[in-house]
Amino acid sequence: THTHTHTYTHTLTHTHACYHEFTQCTEKGAVRIHCYWPNPLVEGYIIRIHKHFFSNCSLDRVVWLDPPEEKLLALILVPVFLTLAMIALVVWCSKRSDLLG
Structure with missing residues (x-):
């Protein structure tokens, strides 16, 4: 369970870092085109992307082999x-x- 917890934590940390980077990028883009932030249109766009690309996320566990x-x-x-x-x-x-x- 320790290995599974470590893998889950690593995946969660990596996912959080990706979302953080994406959020900063969209925030800078919104500011550049003189939009306010947070922006419901941008949030909707992010949610649509998430539903499209991550709708079939599985909780497959990493199988460690010797x-x-x-x-x-x-x-x-x-x-x-x-x-x-x-x-x-x-x-x-x-x-x-x-x-x-």
Whole structure:
């Protein structure tokens, strides 16, 4: 549910940003042609656009799939080997400093 909530919040935030940008654009356009704002004609236009383009919005959920096995294996093994290599390097360097000191 956390992933679904995050996806929903991201979609809602993105949609809000798009509407905010569109609203600012229409407000500037109305001011440029010396119309008052808010304008019922412009609001009606926005509602018609919304009904036309977003009337069939579905609440499909994003389905998260595991990556292919070879990629998943690489994502797991690379950090493990890097960690082991760093441990080996630290141990080797500490032994070398004991020999040199």
